[in-house]
Amino acid sequence: MYPIHLLETRPQTTAHLAQTMSLLNMTSAELKQKIEAELANNPALELQEARGCRTCGRLLVDSIPCPICSQLHDPKALEPIVFTSSRSDYYQSHSGGTTYNISPDELPEDNVAPELDLPSFVLRQIATELAEEDRPIAAHILTSLDEDGLLRISPLEIGRYHHIPSDRVHKVIKLIQHSEPFGVGSSSPQEALLVQLEILSKSQSLGMPGHIERAIREGMDLLSRHHYTKLGRLLDITTQEAEEISSFISTNLNPYPARSHWGSIRQGGEPIPHVYHHPDILISHLNGSSDGPLVIEILFPVRGSLRVNPLFRKEFKNAPSEKIEKWRQDLEKANLLIKCLRQRGNTMRQLLSILTQHQRDFILHGDKRLKPITRASLAQILEVHESTVSRAVSGKTARLPNGRIIPLSKFFDRSLPIRALIREIVDNEKEALTDSQIMGMLGKSGYEVARRTVAKYRSMEGILSARTRQNMARA
DNA sequence: CTATGGCACGGATT
């Protein structure tokens, strides 16, 4: 078990508290901005170089066994990675503080491993298939991805830079496109969709609307503008078929690979457009086995590990007297930030460790298996104030092993399993059931809820009333 | 007359 509190026992200053709280509140995207800003105007802060593991592509600072690839990551054996853009790293070095004493054999049931970002996430997947000499190319491509996970520069350019033919670049791109998030590294949303479609058609024989590939190839602009009638005419299919294609795409594919989808949220039957964005936490299976331990990765938005610049510390000793006060402040601020960041990481780790153990069934088997829990009770288990849990949860999102991105607050939604059950009941009903009848069935499954509540959940799920369902069935 | 949705209240949760 991780220690609940840091070794630190001396009283915390108010500044410390204030900063810890605000950092905890931030999503990794916000954190990224914050850190970059601090880095830019505080000379005492430094970003330590990150290195990558040959086997799994992870970027490491400390020499510890990697919970993902089970290799011992010896820094000397690692190659420096040539990333130029500042993204994130894996292991914050906890100099003098906590280290992770996990050997591969004794991984805890649900193990929390820290931070990773898109480039390293992809690199890790392709590492084994990637030829040694192609590594710089992959690194080049991955660091050139834009916010959406698309590659906006041409392969030719990359080829010219590395003095290699562009079809070798294409080979690497193809490899990247076929790793998760699928389609990453494509040159356009269109290409991304095509790649995903291809992957999907291989893995599932699930019913796909016809002409979908042609729709993407030929009618991309109509598709994105929702002109279904025109699209239908172009492809010589009915408007309804065109709409089916569109809905299939929005539920199963993602034109911007780096922003995975939340799934469509519906309220009162009104479909709200999809919201895409980056998750803050990744939950995945260890070695891909679906009943093994879960690995939780907390994204840290900056590559490398943050530390006080040793040179700055040295120079500080003979600082010119007019600068000394300023420098002292910088140094203090840097130390504070690092300490607070570490604490944020600790809190998140502890929280997620408990939370994922508790909600393991939900993570693996979906909404129906969610075990209701409140933030308050979690706070009690962790022995922290409830507002701490609140801050840690608010605004954050997690990517589940099945690829879905959900807000962390969903873990606390006590209505979720009931709603899932209602959906199931309605899906399997022979005749349209009224809310009261559904209420009765829920009661038999152990959920005592009022009739009015059933109505509310039903509309949250976007299910029409019994009457309307009946009429729909007739028509 | 029945099933459903709107509004609002009060207790729980954050």
Added chain:
DNA sequence: AATCCGTGCCATAG
């Protein structure tokens, strides 16, 4: 202190 959520009551659509 502010917000969320389940529920009861009542009007109304079917």
